[in-house]
Amino acid sequence: AQSVTQLDSHVSVSEGTPVLLRCNYSSSYSPSLFWYVQHPNKGLQLLLKYTSAATLVKGINGFEAEFKKSETSFHLTKPSAHMSDAAEYFCVVRGPYSGGYNKLIFGAGTRLAVHP
Amino acid sequence: DTAVSQTPKYLVTQMGNDKSIKCEQNLGHDTMYWYKQDSKKFLKIMFSYNNKELIINETVPNRFSPKSPDKAHLNLHINSLELGDSAVYFCASSQSRGSYNEQFFGPGTRLTVL
Numbered sequence: 755a756q757s758v759t760q761l762d763s764h765v766s767v768s769e770g771t772p773v774l775l776r777c778n779y780s781s782s783y784s785p786s787l788f789w790y791v792q793h794p795n796k797g798l799q800l801l802l803k804y805t806s807a808a809t810l811v812k813g814i815n816g817f818e819a820e821f822k823k824s825e826t827s828f829h830l831t832k833p834s835a836h837m838s839d840a841a842e843y844f845c846v847v848r849g850p851y852s853g854g855y856n857k858l859i860f861g862a863g864t865r866l867a868v869h870p
Numbered sequence: 871d872t873a874v875s876q877t878p879k880y881l882v883t884q885m886g887n888d889k890s891i892k893c894e895q896n897l898g899h900d901t902m903y904w905y906k907q908d909s910k911k912f913l914k915i916m917f918s919y920n921n922k923e924l925i926i927n928e929t930v931p932n933r934f935s936p937k938s939p940d941k942a943h944l945n946l947h948i949n950s951l952e953l954g955d956s957a958v959y960f961c962a963s964s965q966s967r968g969s970y971n972e973q974f975f976g977p978g979t980r981l982t983v984l
Contacts, residue, residue: 788972790975792911795977795978796977796978797874797960797975797976797977797978798913798960798962798975799975800972800973800974803972842911844913857915857918857926858915858973860912860913860914862910862911862912863911863912863913865911
């Protein structure tokens with residue numbers, strides 16, 4: 755079965771320092787993986803996606819993630835945090851194909867706090 | 871120009887009432903979804919419709935009834951509201967034929983049942 759585990763429920767960084775949000779996945783086949791961001795009182799926005807092309811995926815707002823099959827990981831990184839990056843981040847895996855469609859399976863989320 | 875919109879944004883009601891949440895998308899997608907986000911931020915899919923047909927129906931109480939009058943709309947009606955229904959409900963849409971299944975989310979409806 756497909757699942758994702760976000761290893762940290764909260765991450766706190768200082769502005770200008772690197773961001774690392776960790777995600778491990780479990781999948782019985784080649785996965786499709788996503789990172790979504792949710793700013794306070796807002797809907798979710800897609801940051802980036804991996805669909806078996808390049809293992810290093812670049813997304814919006816300077817974020818990127820690297821798919822590592824040997825480690826079953828898809829960690830999200832950014833070289834330098836901005837105050838506006840403070841939000842909830844969700845690692846997501848595409849679920850099994852059933853009835854012609856796939857569900858998205860969400861991790862529990864990681865809250866990123868950015869301090870001045 | 872809003873891609874996926876939901877109304878209302880906030881909904882406060884008493885236990886036992888019946889309420890509806892509306893969702894509309896102007897992206898031309900043929901698949902729409904309802905998700906529930908609980909107080910711990912955990913997101914789980916409830917329903918999905920493709921071309922007005924129900925395709926995903928998770929284990930949701932039958933007090934919840936989705937209705938899709940056309941491809942651009944998916945409404946959620948909830949009967950006999952309970953305290954445990956308090957959550958944020960997100961609508962989303964996607965193009966099912968797309969290979970990436972990217973979903974676009976609405977801003978959410980925060981439901982509070984008193």
